Amino acid sequence: MSFYFAIIGTKDNPLFVHEFGTSKQGGDGVARFRDEARHMNPFIVHSSLDILEELQWGSGSMYLKTIDRFQNSHISAFLTGGNIKFLLLSTPDLPPIATGLRPPASSSRTNAAFSSFNPTAPATEEAIKNFFLEVYDAWVKTIMNPFYRVDAEVNSPVFRARVGAAGRKFL
């Protein structure tokens, strides 16, 4: 799995973007988007805001689970109290890439796991939820910075490190 995590401000402006791969099932935590898919990611996430803006009124919870899909990518969303949106795009890796570094026996199993990737499975939803909560934690602490303005980009390396750690921990 490859993940593209974006924090979107109130004017649809990206505040923070982070790409990472799965660390579960022997993943090395490196995103493996194909080249042409990679530059589409911001656009796909941006287009999901349409769906998010519709769904945000229907649910009381901040975690909205999987809200949209584009081709084989799924987008999960989390809404903060300040109308800042966390969006996580997850794309299953292509089998040939996934098999590259692994022994055949385990790769066939992981391939099966990837091909049967189910974004609505409770375990997946729970993992993404935990990831979002951890990031939210770090996010709140980051924007407590007195010099932070609303909708300003976040460049803090500490925050990025914490997002990366959350990704390794849960996804």
Place this chain on the structure above:
Amino acid sequence: MPTPSSPPATLRKPAYTDTGGSLVLPKQRPQSPSASISSLPFRSNPSISSLYASTSLAGSIRSSGASTPTTDTIPGGSTLYSDGKSGSTVANGTAGSPEVRTLIARAFAPHVGVVSSTDTEALLRERGFSGGLLELIRPYGESVSGRVTVRDSIGASRTWDDFGIRFVGLKDGLSSPRLPGSSRPSLESRSSGANGSVGSGRSKQSVDVPRLGGDVSQIEEVVDRHLNFAELRPSNPDYLSESQPDLQADSAKTSTDIPLRTVSPFYTLYLRRLLSGLPLTPHETFSHPVACVIATSSRNPAPIEEFKRLYTATNTGDDRLPQWVNNEYLRYYVLIHDEDNDDIQKSVALYEQMKRHFGLHCHLLRLRSSQCVPSDDDSTRLPISEWMTAGEELAAIHQRETSHDLEDPTPCLFESDAAAIRTFVRELVTQSIVPGMERLCAQWNEQVATRRKGLSGRLLSVGKRWGFGLSRNSSTPVPSVGSSSYDSLQGFYRPDTPEALMRKLADYAFMLRDFKLAQQTYDVLRSDFEHDKAWKYYAGANEMYLVSTMLNTPQPINKRLESIERWLEAAVHSYVHRCDAPFYALRTLLLAFEAAKARGSLSVDDAAKWPARVLAMSLTGPIGRALVMERIASCYGQHRRPGARRRKRALWSLMAADAWAERGKTVQAEQALADAKMAYGVVQQVPPELSFMIPVLQSLQERIVSGRLDALGHDEQVDEHVLEDEMPVDPIEEVVVSEELGGMRQPRRGLLATEGGGSGEMEGVPLSPVRTRSTDAMGDEGFV
């Protein structure tokens, strides 16, 4: 092409770096790459523009509406396919528009075979109709003049303005006998006669080019030709001249209220060609003949015997269709009277004799035999068949391109003849075909369908399912008594089995637009076919069940969305994975999508999933891909507040622009890009919060410009100095930019590879400082 020694003046900052502005490069080009390949005068033939009228003149004669196949005066003296407008009114694109419904209903029209004697063909060839009687009457069949009243299964009458039939050669829908070397004797006689006649290339086409649709690659090619033509049109009214200011004005007015871009006429054309010339297959009977016109002229010394001979040919002879076609279709006998040479008294007497022999299904068609020239007073051009197949249209375009004759080769006929043909068609439809179909529908419904649908039918099918009674799994082609038997070896039901009759009933009901009866019958058939593992039949029944359901039921279908998706899934899956028939899968998805759109009640997110599946399964070629993307974008664009899908629309438009740019279709790419920008709210400048888009938008724009320059470079290498003055930037810079952008590298390379001739000669050109400066200012990926 700029050379390394170009003066710095040519490197001035190009106007298009302002992403909100329009591309200022000259669009006029004398020739297209394809024309230079064929090294034949492409633009020199003015009559060719009429071939592209259906897409290029969109809007100008759109109002001429559905009844125009008989229109006589078309602007510019060009008649070729201007009646395509009736289809492209679909392009108005409002949700719930009745036009798509009309398009679908008209696409599935009864097919009427045409068989004529050699003397008839000779008579018409003398008049310039090298395709014979079929060519003459075909355009008039597509829209019957006046209203047609159809009585449905419960006895209620409905009146249709746009009812039509399709005149076809009896074997047009069959692919194999048309292959070179294996043509049937009837064809050979037709072709050998045609080759010796006055007709030009058209006679050859009628033999070489099968009037058979269902070939996605040909559809792609036709649309591609239309697109190329649109690229070339010097006075392009569509984009730069008018719509760009409009768009800007609109978006400046209110950025939230986005004007809806109409569906591109190319998409409509694609859809129409997709539904033209449905192949003759066992699993659906739309292209099976409902009737057959048998024609002889008054020149024939023994007309009655000739009629009998032709009739026998359709039963047992050369014109006999394969055994899975129900051969009990109506025969309609036409005597063509030669108005100029023969005695009308004699013909009338003969006609009376015909009526005694063959019953009421006869007609006396009076035509003049002298050649009609366009300068004659009451002459009119033969209308162009709106539902011609992609192969035919390609052949017509090719012929126009290669011909040095500046005249429009469309044959003319006298207004009186046209009126006579219209009367003939109307009589044929209202007095013979429609009543005949109604009668058969009622008969089959009573004898076959009701029994199956009723309690005893269910019991019977249950009984069969449990193995009592007849053995259904016997694969012998013996017609089993009173029971269904799917011949799994040859893969069809014999035409006299209840299943085949019911399918025919359903198709007849659909063609008569009695969607309720069709829906009920398809529903019964679905379970039967599934049980028999007749997968192609099963897929077909699901497909048509889906479409007729959407055309029939007035209540919203949102509630039944689950089941609709299940049917769709069943149809597509069976077509693709069990029958290897991707054409039908594509047809199913697009039909279902358009029908759902026409209802306007389905949620846009759900409907947009279906064409997205077309893309995911890559059922189309690159042209269709881009068209479908545009369609999805416009579909999202129709979704109004609350919950507008502005960003989704922008995304799909952007992808369409990317796909167009890759194909070098700069006009389309520009339109799609403009649409995307408008939806993103880019007026003059990209809004600061969307600055991450700038690299992608800009590189796309540059690809459009370079694509345009490539096309220029192909054509005008001779006038290099002229171009140097005009060209603000050279295409090699694109490589530099795209390498900096990283993500865009892959598609760009694809473009370079395909257009290799234009870029290969530009190596060693110094990098433009303009480019590097502007991208530096942009920042790399926009944000971190």
